[in-house]
Amino acid sequence: MAQGAWDKEPGDTTILHYAFEHRSVLITIDKDFSELAILRGEQHCGIIRLVNIPLLRQPEICVTVLEHYANDLAASALITVEQTRVRVRLP
Numbered sequence: 001m002a003q004g005a006w007d008k009e010p011g012d013t014t015i016l017h018y019a020f021e022h023r024s025v026l027i028t029i030d031k032d033f034s035e036l037a038i039l040r041g042e043q044h045c046g047i048i049r050l051v052n053i054p055l056l057r058q059p060e061i062c063v064t065v066l067e068h069y070a071n072d073l074a075a076s077a078l079i080t081v082e083q084t085r086v087r088v089r090l091p
Contacts, residue, residue, distance in 0.1 A: 020044050025073050027062055034078050046073030051082045
């Protein structure tokens with residue numbers, strides 16, 4: 001089985017814990033991960049949430065965000081990327 005692959009849906013908390021344990025930034029379109037981090041104080045190594053970004057533009061945008069906001073992500077920032085703006089929330 002590939003690393004990070006599960007036989008069934010593990011749930012958001014398990015995915016967030018997995019990313020944290022592997023010191024990985026989590027990239028998602030799901031707002032639930034940010035809510036877990038903010039409301040429940042779950043640990044993470046940075047979260048990038050894409051909002052209404054066309055599928056074909058997502059890889060390019062992710063690379064740009066990872067490059068430009070590396071220091072913020074290293075500080076466990078929550079970054080929300082929309083068509084016309086980027087919001088950074090530091091812990």
